[in-house]
Amino acid sequence: MVRPKSYDRQKAVENACLAFWEHGFQALGVRELEQQTGINQFAIRSEFGGKEGLLLEALNYYRDAAITNEMAPMWDGGIPEIITFLRGLVTPGSMTSSQFGCLMVNTGVENARLKSPALGEATRGYWTELESHFTRALENELRAQGGKVRFSPAELAAALVSAVMGVHVQNRTQKDQTAGRALVDLMCNRLAELRASS
Amino acid sequence: MVRPKSYDRQKAVENACLAFWEHGFQALGVRELEQQTGINQFAIRSEFGGKEGLLLEALNYYRDAAITNEMAPMWDGGIPEIITFLRGLVTPGSMTSSQFGCLMVNTGVENARLKSPALGEATRGYWTELESHFTRALENELRAQGGKVRFSPAELAAALVSAVMGVHVQNRTQKDQTAGRALVDLMCNRLAELRASS
DNA sequence: ACCCTTTCTATACAGTTGAATAGAAATAAT
C-alpha cells in the first residue's frame, strides 16, 4: 500500500545523535545532516519536524541510553557505583567518554544563545536526572553507613554534576577522551575517602 | 591628514569580547557585531582581519585581563590564593564570574568543530597559562610546607583546570554566575585540608 | 493493468552569511 522508508528510524536517530554530538547544532547544515544520517531532507521535516526536532529526538535517545547504560547502577548503589560512572567519563568504550565531549554539554552551551525552550528543557532534564542519581547513591551510602553525616548528599551531588561537565569540556577541547582524568581521579579519591572513613 | 576613527580601539575590542562571550562566534553575525561593538563593518575587515580576527583580539584581551586581574596573585602565592581565584568564579564582581560562562570555554567547544588553528592556539594557551599558575602556587605551597609531599602539584593543577571549566559551563547553562558554587566549595575545602594538615 | 497512498528526488524560495568595493565624508597640510 505504501512505499517503504529508505532508512531505519532507530539507526537514523542514532546517526543524528552522533552527528550533532561531533559538530554541534548550528554548524551542522541540513544538507550535511542528510549525508551523515542517511535521512533524506524531506523526512527530516515530515518525520522529525525539521533540524531542531531531529536534535530533540537525538537528545532523548542520548538521555535514555545514558540512563540505561551508565547512570542506572547508581540508583540502587552507593559510592562504588558513582566511582564507576566517573571512571567511565575517561575510559574508552563507555558511551559517556568521547573526544567530542557530551552532547548535552555542547547543546547547553549553544542554547545559552539560541534560547530554544525545548532544547533548554531537554538539557536541563538530563542534568536533573544525573543529579538525582548521584543524590540517590549518596543517600544509599549514608544509610548503609549508619547515618553518621560526613557529607551532604545534595551538595556533593551538585558538585559532581559540575565536575562531570568539566571533564566533558576538557575531553572535547583536547580532542582526547581521557583528558579529564585528573579531575576524575581527584573526585574518586574524595569519594573513596568518604566511604573508607565511616 | 587623516579622518579620525569613529571608535576607540580598546573599547571596541572590549565590546567585541563581551559580545562573543555572550553569543558565541558562529551565532554572532557581522552586522549584529557591528551594532554591539560600535565598530563599522569596514573596520572589522581592514583593522581586525574580519570576524575571526576580531575574536582573536578579543581572546587576547580576555586572557591578559584574566592573568592580570585574577591569576597573577597565584604566581607568588599558595593555596590561599588558589582559593581566592576559585571563589572568584562564582562571586559577582569578579571578571571570571559570569552568567555567560567563559569566553575561552565557549570558544573551545565551538572550535572543536570549526578547527581553526588560530582559535585553537589561543584557547589552548589560556588553559596552559592557568595550569601554570596553579602549579606554581602549589609548588610554592609545597616548598613553604617543608617538602612533605601530600599531593602532586601537576596532577592537582590539571584537575583544577577541568574543575574551572565545569564551573563555567554550569554557570552558563544555568544562566547564573553562582551556579557552580558547590564544586568550588568542594575544591576549596580539599585545598584547605591540604594546607591545614601539613 | 490500473489505482491509491506514501516516500523520495530535485528544485525553488526567501532570508542570511562573511566578504568585498565604490563613492562619500572627514580631517590636516598646503
Next chain:
DNA sequence: ATTATTTCTATTCAACTGTATAGAAAGGGT
C-alpha cells in the same frame, strides 16, 4: 580653497541557510 589621505556608509556579491513544494518513484490492493 584645494588637495591628499584615511575612514566610513551603502551597496553588491556569491554562497549558503532551513524550509517548502511539485513531480517522480515505489510499493500493495483491486
